[in-house]
Amino acid sequence: MVVARQSRQISSAGVDDPRERILSAAGREFAERGYDSATIRDICLAAGVNVAAVNYYFGDKRRLYIESVKHAHEERVRQVPLSEWQPGTPPERKLHDFVANLLERMLGLGQPPWQVRLMMREVLQPTEACRELVEDYIRPHFAVLVSVLRELTAGRLGDPELRRIGMSIVGQCFLYRAAGQVVEMLVPQSEIDMLHSPAALADHVTSYGLAALGAAAPLTSFPAAGASQKDSPA
Amino acid sequence: MVVARQSRQISSAGVDDPRERILSAAGREFAERGYDSATIRDICLAAGVNVAAVNYYFGDKRRLYIESVKHAHEERVRQVPLSEWQPGTPPERKLHDFVANLLERMLGLGQPPWQVRLMMREVLQPTEACRELVEDYIRPHFAVLVSVLRELTAGRLGDPELRRIGMSIVGQCFLYRAAGQVVEMLVPQSEIDMLHSPAALADHVTSYGLAALGAAAPLTSFPAAGASQKDSPA
DNA sequence: ACTTGCTTCAAACAGGCGTTTGAAACGTCG
DNA sequence: CGACGTTTCAAACGCCTGTTTGAAGCAAGT
Numbered sequence: 352m353v354v355a356r357q358s359r360q361i362s363s364a365g366v367d368d369p370r371e372r373i374l375s376a377a378g379r380e381f382a383e384r385g386y387d388s389a390t391i392r393d394i395c396l397a398a399g400v401n402v403a404a405v406n407y408y409f410g411d412k413r414r415l416y417i418e419s420v421k422h423a424h425e426e427r428v429r430q431v432p433l434s435e436w437q438p439g440t441p442p443e444r445k446l447h448d449f450v451a452n453l454l455e456r457m458l459g460l461g462q463p464p465w466q467v468r469l470m471m472r473e474v475l476q477p478t479e480a481c482r483e484l485v486e487d488y489i490r491p492h493f494a495v496l497v498s499v500l501r502e503l504t505a506g507r508l509g510d511p512e513l514r515r516i517g518m519s520i521v522g523q524c525f526l527y528r529a530a531g532q533v534v535e536m537l538v539p540q541s542e543i544d545m546l547h548s549p550a551a552l553a554d555h556v557t558s559y560g561l562a563a564l565g566a567a568a569p570l571t572s573f574p575a576a577g578a579s580q581k582d583s584p585a
Numbered sequence: 586m587v588v589a590r591q592s593r594q595i596s597s598a599g600v601d602d603p604r605e606r607i608l609s610a611a612g613r614e615f616a617e618r619g620y621d622s623a624t625i626r627d628i629c630l631a632a633g634v635n636v637a638a639v640n641y642y643f644g645d646k647r648r649l650y651i652e653s654v655k656h657a658h659e660e661r662v663r664q665v666p667l668s669e670w671q672p673g674t675p676p677e678r679k680l681h682d683f684v685a686n687l688l689e690r691m692l693g694l695g696q697p698p699w700q701v702r703l704m705m706r707e708v709l710q711p712t713e714a715c716r717e718l719v720e721d722y723i724r725p726h727f728a729v730l731v732s733v734l735r736e737l738t739a740g741r742l743g744d745p746e747l748r749r750i751g752m753s754i755v756g757q758c759f760l761y762r763a764a765g766q767v768v769e770m771l772v773p774q775s776e777i778d779m780l781h782s783p784a785a786l787a788d789h790v791t792s793y794g795l796a797a798l799g800a801a802a803p804l805t806s807f808p809a810a811g812a813s814q815k816d817s818p819a
Numbered sequence: 820a821c822t823t824g825c826t827t828c829a830a831a832c833a834g835g836c837g838t839t840t841g842a843a844a845c846g847t848c849g
Numbered sequence: 850c851g852a853c854g855t856t857t858c859a860a861a862c863g864c865c866t867g868t869t870t871g872a873a874g875c876a877a878g879t
Contacts, residue, residue, distance in 0.1 A: 369826085369827090385619065385621065387619065387621040387622045388621045390865085390866070390867085391866080391867060392865090392866080400827080400828095401827060401828050401829080402828090402829095402867090402868085403827075403828070403829090403868085403870090404826090404827075404828095405867095405868095406867085406868060406869075407826075407827085411867075412867065412868090474763075474764045474767050475709060475763055475764065477766050477767070481766070481767070482770070485767055485770045485771070489767065489771070490770075490771060493771055504805050507805045508804070508805060511772070511776045511779070511780055512780070512804075514771070514772050514776065515780050515781070515789055516793070516804070518757070518760060518761075518768060519757045519789070519790065519793055521760060522756045522757040522758075522759060522760030522761075523752070523753045523756040523757065524756075525756060525759065525760050525763070525764065526752060526755060526756030526759050526760070527752075527756075529708075529709055529759070529763055529764075530708050530709065530759065530763075532711050532715070533708050533711070533715070533719055533723065534752060536715075536716070536719045536724075537719070537723070537724060537727055537748070538745070538748050538752075542745045542748065545745070546745055546746070546749050547749070555749055556753065558797075559750070559753055559797045560797070562796065562797040562798075562799070562803075563792075563793045563794070563796040563797040563803060564796075564803055564804055564805050565796070565802075565803025565804070565805050566803075568799075569796075569797060569798055569799025570742070570746075570750070570797055570798055570799070571741045571742060571798050571799050603856085603857090624835080624836070624837085625836080625837060625838085626835085626836080626837090634857080634858095635857060635859080636837090636838085636858090636859095637838085637839080637840090637857075637858070637859090638857075638858095639837095639838095640837085640838060640839075641856075641857085645837075645838075646837065646838090
């Protein structure tokens with residue numbers, strides 16, 4: 352009797368590997384329907400394997416879930432690496448890049464990212480997989496944001512304040528991902544296309560933050576150019 | 586044979602009313618565990634009624650859920666009404682009040698508010714109950730915010746921009762409610778107590794917004810005064 | 820060919836789920 | 850009281866869930 356497959360080959364066949372197929376299907380299913388609503392039968396149907404396979408490879412549903420979260424997260428890190436800047440890049444530019452990157456990763460139209468949906472579920476209602484997610488994925492990203500803000504404010508603010516400002520920036524992006532459907536109910540569709548695209552939002556969030564920090568003109572300045580980043584005021 | 590109780594008394598007994606007891610228990614249970622994980626048996630156990638009661642009063646689980654969301658929302662509106670300001674109140678003050686009110690309603694320590702948790706679930710993954718929630722509850726609140734911002738910017742920005750700025754403000758509050766546990770993993774506990782209490786956050790979000798709009802000094806100014814108004818930087 | 824170990828499969832299992840049932844309890848009116 | 854509509858109840862009904870089972874398939878190794 353075997354409770355779970357004892358040892359896994361280091362780097363197996365790939366798409367042919369049943370284990371990989373199950374993980375992918377499970378991620379999609381868990382992301383879409385949540386842990387409880389997703390069923391092992393549906394997952395196995397989508398993966399093209401027998402229902403007993405999940406028990407054979409992962410033991411039970413809970414461990415399959417945890418593995419699929421980690422799997423999705425690893426895949427996503429591989430897809431969207433942290434930004435690297437050349438030395439001398441102005442911090443305003445770095446902030447804009449960071450925000451644009453974050454929004455693209457969250458809302459990116461490149462592909463409906465079920466990985467992000469799955470991770471969002473963990474953020475909103477953490478389970479065992481959450482801590483790993485935070486340590487491996489979220490904390491490093493957040494640290495980059497804080498360091499950019501530190502550079503931007505040239506040491507005038509302490510880390511606690513910087514973290515709080517970082518949360519303000521992340522929160523704005525977060526809203527559109529987590530509560531996107533409600534946002535779409537609150538503003539007209541034309542406005543969504545115009546002002547709430549990932550790129551336009553990146554401009555807005557960056558301008559908003561830079562203005563708040565005194566690194567750019569306030570949003571109410573007369574030209575009211577919304578679409579381009581601007582350097583410090585005259 | 587009765588599919589559902591035909592007509593409901595206008596304003597029934599109150600706590601003695603089984604219907605009311607079921608709604609309350611259901612709201613708590615749905616808020617805590619989600620629609621699928623919450624079971625009718627547990628709800629009825631908590632409400633002290635027979636399992637058949639929910640079918641008798643509401644027909645089935647789905648309609649019970651919808652009713653319980655509406656019930657929670659009505660209760661919450663009664664608890665925390667929209668702010669009313671005397672004529673002549675400065676818009677900076679109004680913004681601060683609004684943000685403080687929003688944060689208090691979302692994070693308020695007065696009581697662990699299962700109603701908010703339930704509504705948050707609707708926002709994050711809308712069902713049929715969501716549209717009503719938006720129309721009756723969220724949209725009016727958001728309209729108030731936009732009108733305050735309009736007053737604050739004295740017509741220099743159009744409604745679309747104002748709505749986008751409104752989203753920025755709401756997003757910051759939203760993060761702490763929806764992703765609170767992750768926030769707590771990212772910043773030290775002492776910092777949470779100090780800078781992330783509802784009141785401190787209200788100050789921060791307001792200052793951040795006012796500074797961005799040029800209605801107060803940037804956050805990096807030396808005295809770091811929170812709420813005093815000041816015109817655009819030199 | 821025969822064993823050996825890993826993998827797959829159809830079928831079944833026990834338990835929990837939402838829902839239904841038919842009768843008992845209740846209160847109210849004639 | 851006896852009849853009646855409303856409300857409660859214990860028990861059951863299907864159905865679907867996660868999980869297990871024992872046998873069959875399969876690719877080496879000897």
